[in-house]
Amino acid sequence: MSVLSKNLDELFHWLESIGLPPPSRDVRIVEIKKGTTNLDDRGRFHVRQDELRQPSDYEARFEELLQMGFSWLNLSCCGVYDSFLVVSIEVPANPTISRALYPEFVTPVNHSSPSLHSLDREWSVDGILVIDNEPRPL
Secondary structure, eight states: OOHHHHHHHHHHHHHHHTTOOOSOOOEEEEEEETTOOOBOTTSOEEEEGGGOBOHHHHHHHHHHHHHTTOSOEEEEEEEEETTEEEEEEEEOSSOOSOTTTOTTOOOOEEEEOOOHHHHTTTTBGGGTEEEEOSOOOO
16 A cells, blocks of 8 residues: 555544545545645636546555655545545645755655535535646746
């Protein structure tokens, strides 16, 4: 089992333990960097539909993030889009831990539940994410 799969399982178990069982376990991952300016006037993140990745396609990137020296990563349950549960991997703006000085450091992975925006809309991601169907121009 990959580290990403293990963390997704932990997220699901935690959500169930607090009475919020996710409506789907068919997950898509989107990476969001802290401090991104790709927000609309309501504070929602804009992502392209092709940025929603299957966990198996994101495993190597997740491992890479864990090795980069970030002080934390956050798995945040955003809600449902097109029958998929969207989980964002929230990443700090910059690594803060020197892997050369602290090679034993293990990046903690936090878990977050859906926001009230999502829960009030039957788990919809619409209050958090705007998913653009058009590819970005080159």
